[in-house]
Amino acid sequence: MTINLKRMIPFLDKDELTLLIEKIKTSENQEYEGVKLMSVIPFLEDEMIDKLFLEELDKDGSFVSIAPFVSDNMWPIVAEKIINGNSTTNIVGLFPFMDEKTLNDLFIKAEAEQIAGLDAVKFLPFVSDEAVDKAFLNRIKANKDYLPFLPFVTDECLHQFAEAFCQGDTEVDIDAMYPFMTQEDIKMIFKHVIEKKEN
Amino acid sequence: MLDSYAIGNKIRDLRVANQYNQDKLAEILFVSRQAVSRWELGLTLPSVDNLIELSKIFKISFEEILCMNEPVVIDEENIFVGHDRHFIIKKIIENKLEVDLFDVFYQFSNSERLIVLKAIKNNKIKASLPRLWVKLTPEEQKYLKNEVTIK
Numbered sequence: 001m002t003i004n005l006k007r008m009i010p011f012l013d014k015d016e017l018t019l020l021i022e023k024i025k026t027s028e029n030q031e032y033e034g035v036k037l038m039s040v041i042p043f044l045e046d047e048m049i050d051k052l053f054l055e056e057l058d059k060d061g062s063f064v065s066i067a068p069f070v071s072d073n074m075w076p077i078v079a080e081k082i083i084n085g086n087s088t089t090n091i092v093g094l095f096p097f098m099d100e101k102t103l104n105d106l107f108i109k110a111e112a113e114q115i116a117g118l119d120a121v122k123f124l125p126f127v128s129d130e131a132v133d134k135a136f137l138n139r140i141k142a143n144k145d146y147l148p149f150l151p152f153v154t155d156e157c158l159h160q161f162a163e164a165f166c167q168g169d170t171e172v173d174i175d176a177m178y179p180f181m182t183q184e185d186i187k188m189i190f191k192h193v194i195e196k197k198e199n
Numbered sequence: 200m201l202d203s204y205a206i207g208n209k210i211r212d213l214r215v216a217n218q219y220n221q222d223k224l225a226e227i228l229f230v231s232r233q234a235v236s237r238w239e240l241g242l243t244l245p246s247v248d249n250l251i252e253l254s255k256i257f258k259i260s261f262e263e264i265l266c267m268n269e270p271v272v273i274d275e276e277n278i279f280v281g282h283d284r285h286f287i288i289k290k291i292i293e294n295k296l297e298v299d300l301f302d303v304f305y306q307f308s309n310s311e312r313l314i315v316l317k318a319i320k321n322n323k324i325k326a327s328l329p330r331l332w333v334k335l336t337p338e339e340q341k342y343l344k345n346e347v348t349i350k
Contacts, residue, residue, distance in 0.1 A: 067338070067341075068337040068338055068340070068341045093338075096313060096338045096339065096341065096342040097338065097341050097342070125310050125313045125314050125317060126313065126317070151200075151285050151289070174247055175246040175247055178201075178244075178247060179200065179201045179203060179244050180200050180201075181200070182200075183267055186201070186265065186267075187262070187267075189247060190247060190250070190251065190261045193247050193248070193251060194251060194261075197251065
């Protein structure tokens with residue numbers, strides 16, 4: 001009679017689980033008797049999961065699949081590693097798990113080009129509206145490409161450009177912005193241009 | 200936000216109805232034929248000046264060309280057919296388009312799913328999360344974990 005190790009996992013104690021993980025990690029194909037690391041993760045204590053996550057992150061392994069089980073106090077540590085350049089892995093897959101503060105901090109650093117190889121645009125669906133608007137306005141001031149930000153910028157933020165345009169600010173690239181504005185702002189802009197052409 | 204795809208179809212229909220080919224329309228507006236083609240495909244929108252010129256040529260209001268007063272009609276089988284994806288997502292997260300998220304969630308791309316979930320998380324839209332929960336990946340469930348208590 002053969003024992004199915006996979007079915008035994010919920011009944012293993014802490015030491016046995018630790019031993020099983022060691023066997024999986026040291027095996028050539030990252031599998032021990034049909035058991036992969038991901039099958040064991042839900043049965044581990046938080047501390048152990050966090051440790052495994054950091055190990056996988058450092059070696060650019062399967063850290064994203066462990067991420068849903070990682071405790072929240074890990075994210076500032078991960079963020080620090082990324083900011084300090086100690087982690088070169090593609091961390092975009094971790095964004096949905098990170099808390100808003102960590103994410104906003106990373107976004108600000110990425111926007112300031114302080115994180116090599118991390119495009120701030122990748123953060124846009126995840127960061128707060130305030131952070132997106134602020135970065136968008138900074139990009140306009142700095143004459144940097146703001147077009148990828150437009151679908152994520154709030155209506156209120158774009159409204160100020162509609163008003164500025166109608167008050168004669170010709171610096172505003174209204175042709176790029178109007179498709180993303182509210183119908184009221186679009187009508188205001190078109191009526192303004194039509195009136196100007198008629199006079 | 201405007202529905203560039205619907206506007207493209209409208210420009211094409213108006214051009215054909217007024218018996219212009221793309222070259223002729225491009226010539227009148229001093230733009231390239233490719234520019235007209237890109238408008239009609241919904242890839243870009245005409246500039247404000249060109250749109251006003253189009254409204255003069257076709258003798259209709261800019262609101263009509265921009266499909267502003269038209270109801271958004273969607274096919275539940277594919278909610279994006281005939282529309283710009285950004286436009287549909289924005290309508291959903293602004294609560295201006297009624298869809299059953301449970302039925303259409305599979306039609307969203309990964310980033311669109313997260314944009315919709317962010318709107319749910321920020322209470323911009325209401326959704327039956329316990330019902331939707333089974334359709335979410337572990338990552339998405341974690342993203343919403345503080346917003347829902349699964350009974």
